[in-house]
Amino acid sequence: MKWTEVQEIAIQLSEAHPEVDPLKLNxxxxxxxxxxxxxxxxxxxxxxxxxxxAIQQAWIDEVS
Known part of the structure; x- marks a missing residue:
């Protein structure tokens, strides 16, 4: 997976860190x-x- 695979990264992050609010992540x-x-x-x-x-926004969209 590469940096440009924003959507896939967001999906994997949301699965790996379900307790995290991506809006509060630096x-x-x-x-x-x-x-x-x-x-x-x-x-x-x-x-x-x-x-x-872009990753942060995709993650926000994923958990919304």
């Missing part, structure tokens, strides 16, 4: 949690604020 933790996903395999340098915002 980007440092979000980035670490994404990189810790078992299927994730991408360079951290390919991640930026826009990608993290």
């Amino acid at each position: 980007f440092v933790d979000l980035m670490q949690w994404v990189m810790a996903l078992p299927e994730f395999d991408d360079d951290p340098k390919h991640c930026g604020e826009r990608i993290l915002e």
Whole structure:
């Protein structure tokens, strides 16, 4: 899984952390949690604020 697979990342994060409100998560933790996903395999340098915002929004949409 790569940074560009925003929807899939959001689904896996919502399953891995069902108790977390994605609105209250900071980007440092979000980035670490994404990189810790078992299927994730991408360079951290390919991640930026826009990608993290997209992942956070997709996660919000997933749990809404």
